[in-house]
Every structure is written in structure tokens, then in C-alpha cells.
Amino acid sequence: MPQKILNTRSCASFNKCVSFRHVMTVLALMASIIGLVSCESPKLIKTFYAMGGIPVNIIAVGLRDTALQRVTDEAAQSVKEWEAELSMYRESSVVNQLHKTKGSPVHLTEKGWQALQAALEAETITDGAFDVTIGPVVRLWKEAEKKGELPDSDTMQKALSFTGFESLVFDEANRSIQVKTHDPVTDNESESGFVLDVGGIAKGLFAEWLNDQIVNSLSPKEKSGLKKLIVDLSGDMYVRSFTKNDDCVVGIRDPFSSDRSALWGSLSIQKGAVVTSGTYERYFEIDGRRYCHIIDPKTGYPVANEIVSVTIVDPSGAMADALATAVFVMGEEKGIELIKSRPQTEMVLIRRDGTWVVSDGLQDRLKQTCSI
Numbered sequence: 001m002p003q004k005i006l007n008t009r010s011c012a013s014f015n016k017c018v019s020f021r022h023v024m025t026v027l028a029l030m031a032s033i034i035g036l037v038s039c040e041s042p043k044l045i046k047t048f049y050a051m052g053g054i055p056v057n058i059i060a061v062g063l064r065d066t067a068l069q070r071v072t073d074e075a076a077q078s079v080k081e082w083e084a085e086l087s088m089y090r091e092s093s094v095v096n097q098l099h100k101t102k103g104s105p106v107h108l109t110e111k112g113w114q115a116l117q118a119a120l121e122a123e124t125i126t127d128g129a130f131d132v133t134i135g136p137v138v139r140l141w142k143e144a145e146k147k148g149e150l151p152d153s154d155t156m157q158k159a160l161s162f163t164g165f166e167s168l169v170f171d172e173a174n175r176s177i178q179v180k181t182h183d184p185v186t187d188n189e190s191e192s193g194f195v196l197d198v199g200g201i202a203k204g205l206f207a208e209w210l211n212d213q214i215v216n217s218l219s220p221k222e223k224s225g226l227k228k229l230i231v232d233l234s235g236d237m238y239v240r241s242f243t244k245n246d247d248c249v250v251g252i253r254d255p256f257s258s259d260r261s262a263l264w265g266s267l268s269i270q271k272g273a274v275v276t277s278g279t280y281e282r283y284f285e286i287d288g289r290r291y292c293h294i295i296d297p298k299t300g301y302p303v304a305n306e307i308v309s310v311t312i313v314d315p316s317g318a319m320a321d322a323l324a325t326a327v328f329v330m331g332e333e334k335g336i337e338l339i340k341s342r343p344q345t346e347m348v349l350i351r352r353d354g355t356w357v358v359s360d361g362l363q364d365r366l367k368q369t370c371s372i
């Protein structure tokens with residue numbers, strides 16, 4: 001594959017990649033998306049709030065307002081149901097109840113099962129860098145943030161002992177999971193024990209599920225008018241254009257700007273997930289040191305490296321989301337290797353110093369809109 005260096009100030013390239021100098025992340029902001037979805041038919045947007053108050057935007061071109069309202073209401077209901085099963089922040093959710101079952105199987109719905117299978121696949125292909133069993137450690141860091149104190153090493157070791165897929169048994173026939181009884185199921189109600197945190201995969205997954213659900217729920221007449229559909233879960237998107245040569249254009253945020261609406265550029269995508277993980281927005285400080293929200297499952301500590309933003313484009317919402325998180329953990333070199341091994345996956349990776357790399361599958365899809 002020939003290389004094309006688009007910017008002579010670039011600092012790195014990998015064989016399916018071209019280097020650039022700056023950073024881009026996918027923009028979740030509704031106004032930008034509205035501005036960037038290019039076509040003549042009216043663009044409509046409906047918003048609901050889920051997952052602790054994040055806006056979920058459904059953006060459609062070529063759909064009547066009443067139809068969009070209907071599918072948005074249905075989407076809100078679906079997200080509520082998925083969250084009730086999969087959110088570690090819901091006391092009664094399945095993923096939050098594992099430790100209380102003392103080794104008994106916990107049943108999942110079809111969607112819940114699909115979610116955990118996607119998480120398992122992500123764990124395998126990232127060699128453990130993406131690991132939804134990280135829940136107890138995520139909890140520990142949330143407490144640390146509240147107290148303003150780093151966790152001590154005993155507490156960390158204890159939390160880590162409740163992580164790892166090897167401690168879980170998946171039963172496909174019964175669509176259930178269980179914690180192996182010989183593993184350290186806690187008797188102490190105040191300890192979290194096993195908790196699955198699907199926060200690093202759920203938004204991408206939900207964006208794809210909702211996009212499919214909406215399209216499938218339209219009448220043939222409604223469907224024939226639909227030109228574009230974007231489901232945007234606060235930056236994790238699943239986009240779909242139904243018109244040949246008229247891609248969805250997704251705004252890209254400048255992660256170095258404190259202005260959330262500052263655009264660096266845009267990506268044109270026909271169909272697929274566009275998901276960004278960034279350390280520039282979600283972080284906390286203890287003793288003047290900044291910690292990000294992505295944890296290295298091997299150490300239990302927040303990742304600290306030169307990456308500031310990773311955008312993944314992939315046909316699978318779950319994989320896009322998981323890989324965006326995992327590349328942070330894997331680091332640039334291993335991350336690029338992984339993306340190179342997947343023909344269906346593209347990436348933009350931005351470093352703290354403002355340099356960046358982009359896979360060649362995105363080079364013609366990327367448009368820079370601000371100066372670097």
C-alpha cells in the first residue's frame with residue numbers, strides 16, 4: 001500500500017497510515033452535527049437523556065417529525081431497559097448483582113448476552129487491555145477521587161482479585177453467567193466483589209443497536225424517504241447514509257481547545273461506528289497529579305502515556321468503542337499493530353504534543369477545517 005504523507009511536519013506513519021500533525025476527535029455536539037450533515041432534505045433532531053444524563057441525539061434526514069418522535073421514544077425506552085440490565089450504576093442491574101449470587105448463574109436477556117459476548121471478544125483481541133471485569137477497580141478510583149486519596153496497595157490487590165474473565169463461566173445454552181464458586185466471592189456486603197463495567201463499550205454498542213432498531217421499525221414508506229440516520233451518544237456515533245455518494249459528515253472536535261464546539265475537522269462515513277476516547281475531558285486530580293478514567297487492567301492504575309485521543313471507525317459499534325478505550329491501554333505501538341491487523345478498522349490517534357497518525361482508510365475521508 002503506497003504511503004501518502006499529507007503533512008511534512010508529520011512525525012510518524014504506519015503502513016496503512018498517513019501521519020498528520022494535529023488532533024482530531026469525533027464531536028458529539030449536536031449543533032455541529034446538524035451543521036455538518038450535508039443534504040437538501042430537512043434535517044431533524046430529537047434528544048433524550050440516558051446513562052446518568054448524557055444526551056442521546058437521533059438525527060435523521062428525510063424522515064417526518066412524527067416518525068422521528070416515535071422512533072426516539074422507542075429508543076429511549078430501549079436504552080432504559082438495556083441500562084437496567086447492564087449499568088453498574090444501577091443497584092439492581094445484573095452486572096451489579098454478580099457478587100451477591102454467591103456463584104449461582106445469573107440470566108441475561110438476548111441483548112445482555114450479546115453485550116457480554118462483545119466484551120469477551122474485545123478482551124480477547126486486545127489481549128486483556130479491554131476488560132469489563134475492571135468494575136471493582138473503577139469503583140476504587142471513584143472513591144479515591146471523592147476522598148482525594150490514592151488507594152493503598154492492599155485495597156488495590158483486593159479489587160484486582162475480583163477482576164478477570166477467567167473467574168466467570170458463560171453458559172450459552174441458558175444465556176447465563178456465574179462467578180466460579182472457588183474464586184473469591186466476597187461475604188462482605190460493603191465490598192463490591194465482581195462487578196462488570198460495560199462503560200467502555202456500551203455507548204458504541206447502543207448507538208449501533210438503536211440505529212438498527214430505528215431503521216427496522218420504520219414503515220416501507222418512511223424507510224423509502226430516509227436519507228441519513230445518525231445516532232449520537234455523546235460522541236459515540238453510529239452513522240448511516242442510504243444515498244450513494246452522499247456520506248454522513250461527522251464533525252471532529254479539537255481536544256486541545258476548551259471550547260467544546262471547536263472543530264478541527266470532519267470525517268465522511270457512509271456507514272459505521274465512529275467512536276472517540278479521550279483523556280482531555282474525563283479526569284480527576286489527586287495531590288496535583290492528573291488521572292484519567294481508563295485503567296490498565298494489569299496494574300489497576302489509570303493509564304498515563306502520550307496519547308490524548310483515539311478515534312476508531314469500525315462496522316461494529318461495540319468494537320469501535322472497545323478499541324478506542326483499549327488503544328489507550330495498549331499504547332501507540334501495540335495499538336497501531338492491532339488496527340493494522342483489522343482491515344475493517346480505521347483509527348486516528350493523537351498525542352499530547354499535537355502530533356498524530358491516521359490510518360490510510362481515512363485519509364480521503366478526513367477534512368481539516370481549522371489551521372494547525
Ligand code: AMP
Pocket residue numbers: 129130131132134138197198199200201276277278293294295296297321324325329
Ligand atoms: P471510554 O470512554 O469508552 O474510553 O470508556 C471508559 C470507561 O470504561 C471508564 O469510565 C470505565 O468505566 C471503563 N474502563 C476503564 N478502563 C477500562 C478497561 N481497561 N477496559 C474496559 N473498560 C474500562
Ligand code: MG
Pocket residue numbers: 199200201277320321322323324325326
Ligand atoms: Mg470505549
